[in-house]
Amino acid sequence: MDGRIARRGWVPYALLAPGLAWLVLFFVVPLFSLGRKSLERGGLHNYSKVFSDNAAVIGRTFLYALAATMGALVLGYPLAYVIATRGGRAKNLLLALVVLPFFTTYLIRTIAWKVLLFGDGPVVRFLRFTHVFGRNSELLGTHWAVIGALTYNFLPFMVLPIYVSLEKIDPRLLEAGIDLYATPIATFRRVTLPLSMPGVFAGSLLTFIPAAGDFVNAELLGSDGQRMIGNIIAKNFEKDVFRPKISALSFVLMVVILSGVLLYARFLGTEDVI
Amino acid sequence: MSYTSLTRRQLLAGFGAAGAVTLLGACGASKSKSISTKGVSANGGSAGSGSAGDAKKITMLNWVLYIENDADPSKSPTIRSFTDATGIRVDYRPEIDGNDTFYTKYEPQLSKGKGIGADIVVLTAWMAARMIAKGFALPFTESHIPNKANLLPDFANPPWDPGRKFTLPWATVLAGIAYYPDKCGFELKSVNDLFDPRLKNRVTVLDEMRDTVGLLMLAQGLDPASGSIDDMKKAVAQIRTARGNGQIRKVTGNSYTEDLRLRDTWASIAWAGDAAQLQHDNPDLRWLFPAEGTMRSTDNAMILLGAPNQVGAELFLNHVYDPKVAGPLYEKIQYPSPVKGALANMSAAAKSSPFLNPTGKLVEFRILSANEDDELSKAFAEATQQ
Structure with missing residues (x-):
């Protein structure tokens, strides 16, 4: 009996071992190596230098990721709500439509945006025709193009976790709200919204983190004024002379992401949502 | 028909002791000499x-x-x-x-x-x-x-x-200028035309340092084949200014071809091979060997x-x-x-294709020492990325 328990005591470690080994080998070791590299030829000064040299890019990256996350939330919550509560038999089809863009590659999806948004393209022509845009206004090479594409590319990451949270809500709780004379808005605010917060939190992280590290959208749809940290890293990492500072910048990117996540966790509280 | 033979030492070194080498001469012009190794054994x-x-x-x-x-x-x-x-x-x-x-x-x-x-x-x-x-x-x-x-x-x-x-x-890679005359509203002749106010926010330059810096040096009357690092930095300073005042839309790698294809970029420092391929779909696109010279690498x-x-x-x-x-x-x-x-x-x-038979002055960028390369790369990165 005791022997069986002792044997079972090994099971969690055995299950943990492959994942831990994977993370140590492919995350911790490279991270340590990156950290060491970031201190070469300048030590901590590399950090202050990259921060001062790239302050605008760092701030822009944070704001773009934040804006994309907000955009995805504003678009994604109602979408997930409708699928979860009104989807009926079409629920699976609607969910499939949400993930449908993922069946084409990320790069192609972004290039498709370029074809839509260029100066003589359909979107700009329509906006000019409706006088929303002046004759020389354009979309490519603007903040809107990059934020819009980030929002579009990461929208499913927001919709799916929110959908799962909403789907799990016991309908009897909503009925109880109505029985207690709460208006539909009050029921939503006091029952549905709090219970869907785990999905909102998970979706926001899944959107914010990759959006902050992205460089494809800014590279293809932006101009020099839309560069993100990822663009600076991608452009320079191969060149030996830049590697210490670019390694430092990679750590700064991690700090940007972590600060966003921590601020968000503090704002929402994590006890109920993780 | 001419025959080219290897020495015995080369034969042994190249193909191994067991290798049987057949050398066949080239047919046709005497300037064309080919060596066939049909029947060569392994262990090459x-x-x-x-x-x-x-x-x-x-x-x-x-x-x-x-x-x-x-x-x-x-x-x-x-x-x-x-x-x-x-x-x-x-x-x-x-x-x-x-x-x-x-x-x-x-x-x-x-x-x-x-x-x-x-x-x-x-x-x-x-x-x-x-x-x-x-x-x-x-x-x-x-x-x-x-x-x-x-x-x-x-x-x-x-x-x-x-x-x-x-x-x-x-x-041979040539870096010159590709542009749309109808969009620009005038015929470009020189690298300096990229800085014409009519092209504001419509110009892209390559992030290949030697090509972009080289062309701008030529435009300033400096020689990329022999210029000093200070000369090169003068061209870098010009890029910084042009980015700052919005003349240059983007400093870009290969993606510049897509911007040209969509005609959002009107004039660009470009590689001749790309321009030749772009012209198939965009006959209006014109290739320019700038008056000051074209960068060749x-x-x-x-x-x-x-x-x-x-x-x-x-x-x-x-x-x-x-x-x-x-x-x-x-x-x-x-x-x-x-x-x-x-x-x-x-x-x-x-x-008769200009892409295959280039004309005008062709200039190669000087080979930089490792230190010079680091110094110029840093200056270029600071001017083009921040």
Whole structure:
């Protein structure tokens, strides 16, 4: 009996071992190596230098990721709500439509945006025709193009976790709200919204983190004024002379992401949502 | 028909004691000499290669669009005719996408004297120079490449490889200007026209430092072939200013072609090969050899330490330097050929194409020392990325 328990005591470690080994080998070791590299030829000064040299890019990256996350939330919550509560038999089809863009590659999806948004393209022509845009206004090479594409590319990451949270809500709780004379808005605010917060939190992280590290959208749809940290890293990492500072910048990117996540966790509280 | 023979020492070193080598002369013009190795046994390689490989196979790493049927190189007439003549298969991989990337990837192996599993690699002049300086390149066995005599004299003696003992140009890359006259509203003549206020926010320049800095130096009356780092920084300062006042829309890599294709960019520092391909879809796009001069660089074929089949690699380069092979090859890939007589083997339309037969002053950027390279790269990155 005791022997069986002792044997079972090994099971969690055995299950943990492959994942831990994977993370140590492919995350911790490279991270340590990156950290060491970031201190070469300048030590901590590399950090202050990259921060001062790239302050605008760092701030822009944070704001773009934040804006994309907000955009995805504003678009994604109602979408997930409708699928979860009104989807009926079409629920699976609607969910499939949400993930449908993922069946084409990320790069192609972004290039498709370029074809839509260029100066003589359909979107700009329509906006000019409706006088929303002046004759020389354009979309490519603007903040809107990059934020819009980030929002579009990461929208499913927001919709799916929110959908799962909403789907799990016991309908009897909503009925109880109505029985207690709460208006539909009050029921939503006091029952549905709090219970869907785990999905909102998970979706926001899944959107914010990759959006902050992205460089494809800014590279293809932006101009020099839309560069993100990822663009600076991608452009320079191969060149030996830049590697210490670019390694430092990679750590700064991690700090940007972590600060966003921590601020968000503090704002929402994590006890109920993780 | 002429025959080229190897010495007994080369025979033994190149193909092994058991190797039976048949040398067949080239047919046709006396300037075209080919060496066939049909019947060569395994255990090829050479004295300098450091590792024996399959004498019936060579591996070549190159940039994209540098051979016919790039997507399926086995259908390339250049490769097929070589395999038919020699029995040597070519594992052609268009996978080089940056000199720095290549160096970062392979330098650790090369500095330990180990091979990278490839017989021929193609690198831009400044990186080829670095490879030679670091002792990573193997000298050619001249007798295996008699067609080297067909190299155009203009390319024969670069300061970083006098006599072309280690490298042969594979392609000549020209950086000039591509523009839409209808969008710009005027005909561009000079690099300085890129700074015309009418083109504000419609100009892109390349993030390939040597091409962009070189052209701007020419525009300022400075010489990229001999200029000092301070001269080069004057061009960098011009980029910084033009970015600051919104004249330059973007400092960009290969994605500039898409901006040109969509006509969001009206004028751009561009590579001739790209412009030639863009013109197929956009006949309005015009190519300009700027009045001040055009930047020229070469991508150079070379054999690095530990090449499994150095002899096979040299035979392949010899094949490509046959004008009858080079003519159709370079006509197809739309780069000026460094091979004498190649133009004569092209169609009439190709002979008059500016992309294959460049005119005007062509200037090569000076090879920088490692320190100079670091200094200019930093200045360029600061001016173009922040």
